[in-house]
Amino acid sequence: MSEDFVLRTEGLKKWYKIGGIFSVKGYVRAVDGVDVTIRKGEVYCVVGESGCGKSTLARTIMGLEEITSGEIYFNASPSTAKLLEKKGEKVHGTIVKYSELSEKGLRILKRDMQMVFQDPYASLDPKMKIWEIVAEPVLVHKLASKKKAREIAAQALEKVKLGEEFLDRYPHELSGGQKQRVMIARALSISPKFIVADEPVSMLDVSIRAEIIHLLKEIRDKENVSLMVITHDLATTPHLCDRIGVMYLGKIVEEGPTREVIENPLHPYTKALMAAVLEPSPENRKRRIEVPIKGEVGVPPERGCRFLPRCVLVDQIEGIRPMCSEKEPPLVGDGHKVACWGAKEVHS
Ligand SMILES: Nc1ncnc2c1ncn2[C@@H]1O[C@H](COP(=O)(O)OP(=O)(O)OP(=O)(O)O)[C@@H](O)[C@H]1O
Ligand SMILES: [Mg+2]
Incomplete structure (x- = not known):
């Protein structure tokens, strides 16, 4: 396995049981067979409508949910890999498989990854000083003394453009944008290899979203870290993402370099998403989105393509319906991938 990735999922599934205890x-x-690879030093964005499984994917990757089936590979930092090995965990070079890690092993691995949540208001403990919030991961993972942790917090705050005067403040003394900067500083405090940010700007005022996006990009450039950013706001993707994965009902249905996916979307679902975002006039936006998609998001069918009930392409290509109803299309292509039997570029 090539080692230029930080994280890779293979056939990853996370299903939740419905029903009573018995x-x-x-x-x-929620997550129904996801194959993604996050490369070293890239920002990979996951886009898709509400309920398609984005947060579940993020939580499963962060080891916060038990995997139903499939595998997650993580390319750990040399020091973490060494520590895991010392503790008797199975390590392949620097790569570990979640299925082979004990609970304790997974806890150790978490020193290489951090998460930034959507709501900075809810994620900050009002009784803690800012430096304690930022330094908490350092102390949890026992990476430094309390005194050193405060210094680390000051350095992390500097990276998000907050000065030392913030160290002894409390969350209620901060604006929304500053709070999210604190959460990003907290994520940076342990110098992780990988950060997952779940809708990091959607709760913020529109006027400060661009600053936070810019900050995340700067972090990607300076901190030797890879990011998976979840967003339903496609308009932010060209400014932030190196690659995009479009998620529909638990699966990635299109993936590729941001520009290519935006300028030449191949999946009818992506086309609908793009039409809604990129059409500047609200009048036309309404008209265009009605054309490429029908109905609402439902549950995936037992067989065939999960987008079929909403697809308009299927009626435009003669004789394709039986294939779409019977067989789930795989995510295929070279660089720019799509899971659609009707996408000309990959099936011609
Ligand atoms: N703990 C849980 N138990 C049962 N079902 C769950 C649980 N968590 C999520 N789900 C379901 O899994 C599906 C995916 O949810 P998820 O929160 O991952 O979506 P999302 O793409 O993040 O949506 P949003 O954009 O609204 O945040 C939804 O149908 C949701 O109801
Ligand atoms: Mg979510």
């Missing part, structure tokens, strides 16, 4: 009535297939 009877299972079915499953919510």
Whole structure:
């Protein structure tokens, strides 16, 4: 396995049981077979509408959810890999598989990854000083003494453009944008290899979103870290993302370099998303989105393409419907990938 990735999932599934304690009535297939690779030093954005499984994917990757099936590979930092090995965990070079790690091993691995949540208001403990919040991961992972941790917090705050005067303040003394900067500083405090940011700007005032996006990009450039950023706001992707993965009902249905996906979307779902975002006039936006998509998001069918109930392409290509109803299209292509039997570029 090539080592230029930080994280890779293979056939990753996270299903939730529906029903009571004693009877299972079915499953919510929140993440339903995701293959993604996050490369070293890139910002990979996951886009898709509400309920498609973005946060579940993030939480599963962060080791906060038990995996239903599939595998996650993580390319750990040399020091973490060494520590894992010392503790008797299975390590392949610097790569570990989640399925092979004990609970304790997974806890150790978490020193290489951090998460930034959507709501900075809810994620900050009002009784803690800013430096304590920022330094908490350092202390949890026992990476430094309390005195040193405060210094680390000051350095991390500097990286998010907050001065030392913030160290002894409390969360209620900060604006929304400053709070999210604190959360980003907290994530940076342990110098992780990988940060997952789940809708990091959606709770913020529109006027400060651009600053935070710019900051995340700067961090990517300066901190030797890879980011997975979840967003439903496609308009932010060209400014931030190196690659985009479009998620629909638990699966990635299109993936590629940001520009290519935006300028030449191949999947009918991506086309609909793009049409809604990129059409400047609200009048036209309404008209265009009605054309490429129908109905609302539902549950994935047992067989065939999960987008079929909403697809308009299927009626435009003669004789394709039986294939789409029977067989789930794989995510294929060279660089720019799509999971659609009707996408000309990959199936011609
Ligand atoms: N703990 C849980 N138990 C049962 N079902 C869950 C649980 N967490 C999420 N789900 C379901 O899994 C699906 C995916 O949810 P998820 O929160 O991952 O979506 P999302 O793409 O992050 O949506 P949003 O954009 O609204 O944040 C939804 O149908 C949701 O109801
Ligand atoms: Mg979510």
